[in-house]
Amino acid sequence: MRLSLLLTLILLSIGGYYLGRRRAFAVAGGHIRHLHSLPSFYGSYAALWCGLPALIVFALWIVLQPNVITDLVVAGMPPELRNLPPDRLNLAINDLKNLVSGNIVSSAPDPAMLAAADHYRNLQVIGNASLWVVALTLAIAGIVHAWRSISPTLRARNRVERVIDLFLIISSTVAIFTTIGIVLSVVFESILFFHKVPITEFLFGLQWSPQTALRSDQVGSSGAFGSVPLFTGTLLISGIAMLVAVPIGLMSALFLSEYATPRFRAIAKPALEILAGIPTVVYGFFAALTVAPLIRQIGTALGLHVASESALAAGLVMGIMIIPFVSSLSDDVINAVPQSMRDGSYALGATRSETIKRVLLPAALPGIVGSILLAVSRAIGETMIVVMAAGLSANLTANPLAAVTTVTVQIVTLLTGDQEFDSAKTLAAFALGLLLFTVTLILNVIALHVVRKYREQYE
Amino acid sequence: MSTHKPTVHPGLTRPERDIKTIVNASLARRNAAERRFRWYGLIAIGLGLTFVVLMFSNIIGRGYPAFWQAYIQIPITFDPAVIDPDGQRDPRALANADYAALVRAGMRQLFPDVQGRQELRALYGLTSSDAAFELQTRVQQNPKLIGMEQEVWLLASATVDTFIKGNINRALDESERPIKDNQIEWIDKLQTTGKIEKQFNSILFSRGDSREPEQAGIRGALMGSLFTLMVTFLLSFPIGVATAVYLEEFAPKNRWTDLIEVNINNLAAVPSIVFGLLGLAVFINFFGLPRSAPLVGGLVLSLMTLPVIIIAGRAALTSVPPSIREAALGMGASKLQTVGHHVLPLAMPGMLTGSIIGMARALGESAPLLMIGMVAFIVDVPKSFLDPATVLPVQIYLWSDLPERAFVERTSAAIMVLLAFMILMNGLAIVLRRRFERRW
Numbered sequence: 001m002r003l004s005l006l007l008t009l010i011l012l013s014i015g016g017y018y019l020g021r022r023r024a025f026a027v028a029g030g031h032i033r034h035l036h037s038l039p040s041f042y043g044s045y046a047a048l049w050c051g052l053p054a055l056i057v058f059a060l061w062i063v064l065q066p067n068v069i070t071d072l073v074v075a076g077m078p079p080e081l082r083n084l085p086p087d088r089l090n091l092a093i094n095d096l097k098n099l100v101s102g103n104i105v106s107s108a109p110d111p112a113m114l115a116a117a118d119h120y121r122n123l124q125v126i127g128n129a130s131l132w133v134v135a136l137t138l139a140i141a142g143i144v145h146a147w148r149s150i151s152p153t154l155r156a157r158n159r160v161e162r163v164i165d166l167f168l169i170i171s172s173t174v175a176i177f178t179t180i181g182i183v184l185s186v187v188f189e190s191i192l193f194f195h196k197v198p199i200t201e202f203l204f205g206l207q208w209s210p211q212t213a214l215r216s217d218q219v220g221s222s223g224a225f226g227s228v229p230l231f232t233g234t235l236l237i238s239g240i241a242m243l244v245a246v247p248i249g250l251m252s253a254l255f256l257s258e259y260a261t262p263r264f265r266a267i268a269k270p271a272l273e274i275l276a277g278i279p280t281v282v283y284g285f286f287a288a289l290t291v292a293p294l295i296r297q298i299g300t301a302l303g304l305h306v307a308s309e310s311a312l313a314a315g316l317v318m319g320i321m322i323i324p325f326v327s328s329l330s331d332d333v334i335n336a337v338p339q340s341m342r343d344g345s346y347a348l349g350a351t352r353s354e355t356i357k358r359v360l361l362p363a364a365l366p367g368i369v370g371s372i373l374l375a376v377s378r379a380i381g382e383t384m385i386v387v388m389a390a391g392l393s394a395n396l397t398a399n400p401l402a403a404v405t406t407v408t409v410q411i412v413t414l415l416t417g418d419q420e421f422d423s424a425k426t427l428a429a430f431a432l433g434l435l436l437f438t439v440t441l442i443l444n445v446i447a448l449h450v451v452r453k454y455r456e457q458y459e
Numbered sequence: 460m461s462t463h464k465p466t467v468h469p470g471l472t473r474p475e476r477d478i479k480t481i482v483n484a485s486l487a488r489r490n491a492a493e494r495r496f497r498w499y500g501l502i503a504i505g506l507g508l509t510f511v512v513l514m515f516s517n518i519i520g521r522g523y524p525a526f527w528q529a530y531i532q533i534p535i536t537f538d539p540a541v542i543d544p545d546g547q548r549d550p551r552a553l554a555n556a557d558y559a560a561l562v563r564a565g566m567r568q569l570f571p572d573v574q575g576r577q578e579l580r581a582l583y584g585l586t587s588s589d590a591a592f593e594l595q596t597r598v599q600q601n602p603k604l605i606g607m608e609q610e611v612w613l614l615a616s617a618t619v620d621t622f623i624k625g626n627i628n629r630a631l632d633e634s635e636r637p638i639k640d641n642q643i644e645w646i647d648k649l650q651t652t653g654k655i656e657k658q659f660n661s662i663l664f665s666r667g668d669s670r671e672p673e674q675a676g677i678r679g680a681l682m683g684s685l686f687t688l689m690v691t692f693l694l695s696f697p698i699g700v701a702t703a704v705y706l707e708e709f710a711p712k713n714r715w716t717d718l719i720e721v722n723i724n725n726l727a728a729v730p731s732i733v734f735g736l737l738g739l740a741v742f743i744n745f746f747g748l749p750r751s752a753p754l755v756g757g758l759v760l761s762l763m764t765l766p767v768i769i770i771a772g773r774a775a776l777t778s779v780p781p782s783i784r785e786a787a788l789g790m791g792a793s794k795l796q797t798v799g800h801h802v803l804p805l806a807m808p809g810m811l812t813g814s815i816i817g818m819a820r821a822l823g824e825s826a827p828l829l830m831i832g833m834v835a836f837i838v839d840v841p842k843s844f845l846d847p848a849t850v851l852p853v854q855i856y857l858w859s860d861l862p863e864r865a866f867v868e869r870t871s872a873a874i875m876v877l878l879a880f881m882i883l884m885n886g887l888a889i890v891l892r893r894r895f896e897r898r899w
Contacts (some may be wrong), residue, residue: 128521147690161795168709171701175723178762182733248503255500272507275858277881281852282874285859290517320510354495374728383826388859408732412829415739433736435682437729444728
């Protein structure tokens with residue numbers, strides 16, 4: 001239905017293109033040199049006039065129609081339905097929509113609902129029909145307008161290019177809107193959350209057990225929303241990950257850029273980067289099914305108590321994931337150090353490793369620190385490995401053999417259950433998201449700034 | 460340096476040693492340090508590569524048996540009295556008949572001496588509940604079967620499958636393994652007569668999710684991934700290319716474009732789960748789009764992929780030499796014509812390479828999709844952008860949580876499929892780069 005309208009509009013626009021071109025030839029008397037622009041621009045001009053307004057109306061219509069119809073139907077419902085409390089009304093509307101689309105409904109439909117469903121269906125038919133009429137009218141009016149305004153002096157190219165320019169500019173603002181969207185969505189929900197739970201408790205509380213009461217008189221229902229255990233857990237796992245990733249990543253970057261033959265480098269570098277291409281869910285599976293039992297076995301053999309979801313397993317595997325991240329970033333940084341500095345050091349009789357340790361590393365240090373910070377931010381935000389391999393209980397501990405939980409794990413568990421959207425539980429997830437976003441943003445800004453500063457130093 | 464004679468400085472009390480001796484004295488130590496350092500580097504790379512090999516061999520080792528599945532050859536009598544007592548060949552009667560009874564009769568025919576309720580139930584437990592559906596589709600496709608007798612290969616249950624593959628230790632006590640002694644005896648008998656065998660597991664690729672491991676497939680997840688990626692590509696590629704072109708070719712250098720640039724670089728490093736929160740709050744709660752839909756998943760993933768495509772696109776555009784632009788402008792082309800006719804086609808391979816890598820990353824992404832409800836248990840294969848669906852990595856996550864041994868195997872197999880797609884896409888990107896990349 002809508003797809004066919006879309007196709008019709010596209011076909012009409014293509015038709016508009018040819019009409020516009022023919023019109024241009026006609027008004028020019030067959031001599032292109034009389035025209036301001038190339039004929040194809042007149043064609044595009046007509047196509048844009050035909051397609052663009054109609055498509056904009058089409059898009060807006062699709063977005064707005066369901067809400068308008070729902071409002072109209074609710075307004076037309078009998079008062080006993082209309083005056084239900086909002087959440088019951090929402091349920092009724094859901095039932096209504098299911099009735100309309102012919103799905104199974106939660107309860108046997110009463111006559112009022114059936115009438116409302118009929119009303120809904122009627123409005124839908126009317127809405128769709130009028131969309132067709134409006135869109136086609138607009139498209140044809142656009143063609144007519146273009147047809148009449150095409151003349152040899154019409155600056156068709158400039159107008160078409162203006163539209164394309166606009167498209168480019170709008171596209172480039174999508175990134176800005178994404179950031180604004182992220183900030184607004186987490187901040188709004190977090191403010192709601194901080195109305196229920198004081199911000200100081202959230203930031204400094206040492207207890208995390210996000211259980212809220214379903215009924216107000218329930219026993220043991222006081223939730224605790226202190227995020228400190230989550231952050232220590234996140235830092236513990238990220239710390240273990242960095243202990244694995246930084247030495248291995250940095251040393252392999254140094255070896256590949258300073259020692260390796262071109263052939264070895266050509267094979268080993270992409271082979272290492274395979275690690276970066278493996279989806280995180282695969283790492284999670286590997287951590288949960290292979291590494292965690294292995295660590296537990298080793299631990300038990302040594303007489304240690306190891307939790308089956310130990311921080312060590314998740315951290316180790318996360319470290320493996322981050323190796324290529326550290327190594328390729330430090331590789332860039334090391335290669336940016338001018339060759340003259342190495343040559344100077346060799347000329348003084350230093351060995352390669354001395355050159356690396358005394359000249360290269362100090363010179364590249366800011367860049368390396370920047371890339372490590374980026375890796376840390378990556379580790380903090382990593383989700384699937386910890387969801388699959390780390391625990392759920394929020395323990396405030398620094399013991400890598402114990403089970404800890406992280407910010408991302410909690411966000412996932414809070415939001416994948418079934419609960420109403422405005423409970424403290426779900427809102428807490430957004431507050432955690434805000435915290436996560438802020439921390440990683442700060443890390444990223446510092447890291448990107450440091451790396452950029454460093455690059456400029458040697459350019 | 461060697462001709463340098465030791466000199467006695469006036470202020471010193473003892474003569475300095477020869478510099479050559481100083482250097483030589485420490486040389487052995489320094490060379491050892493050098494060798495050690497070299498080894499550290501080699502060990503680091505070795506460790507990294509070991510991890511790659513370990514992961515792959517671990518996954519493949521676990522997953523490859525899942526591509527085969529146990530089937531039992533059962534003599535089936537398509538008894539008209541059971542299937543179609545009226546003899547009308549009414550499609551509804553054919554659809555609702557008790558095909559499980561046929562399977563049970565066949566099993567009894569295989570083992571005539573099994574008696575007693577419990578024993579018989581254990582015997583019937585060897586086949587999957589899918590066997591009855593298989594017979595149903597066969598009869599529906601070909602009603603002439605009714606009244607005939609046929610040997611039919613029917614799906615065995617997941618426990619039998621696991622046992623056949625040697626993943627259940629028969630030395631264990633009966634109470635500790637999911638398969639009973641009498642069942643093992645029957646399976647052994649079937650094996651000696653060749654009536655049980657492993658066939659290619661086509662169900663894995665042709666069905667949606669299921670609670671029964673032997674009937675679970677990844678087709679639903681694959682289609683979900685396909686729809687999601689289509690949305691992602693259709694949105695992020697045009698917008699990404701347009702942004703890259705604008706920033707690189709048209710944008711004036713001012714605060715606004717600086718802001719956009721910083722923004723894009725930051726977005727590239729924002730944790731993926733935060734994009735999921737955005738999708739949940741904006742697309743689902745604010746715009747009221749359906750949960751679990753590939754459309755929403757695609758929207759979220761395209762926002763995530765955009766920075767990757769923009770950054771790759773800008774790199775591709777900067778690598779086109781300015782002389783090309785100057786030549787086009789010199790011939791009287793407008794700025795937009797220059798870009799559209801000359802710069803963009805030359806930069807396109809680089810942009811495509813970047814987009815494919817971005818798409819591969821989007822294919823493997825699961826965290827943001829958990830937020831927007833693509834974790835539901837969905838049996839039906841999605842047919843449109845609005846059907847509830849899940850994607851391949853999320854299916855892997857869901858299966859990895861299930862305790863059955865047979866699911867561990869299938870999870871690994873699904874991972875192998877996912878990795879195969881990743882390798883395919885990255886390989887495509889490499890081929891594109893090799894074939895079309897120009898050095899100016």
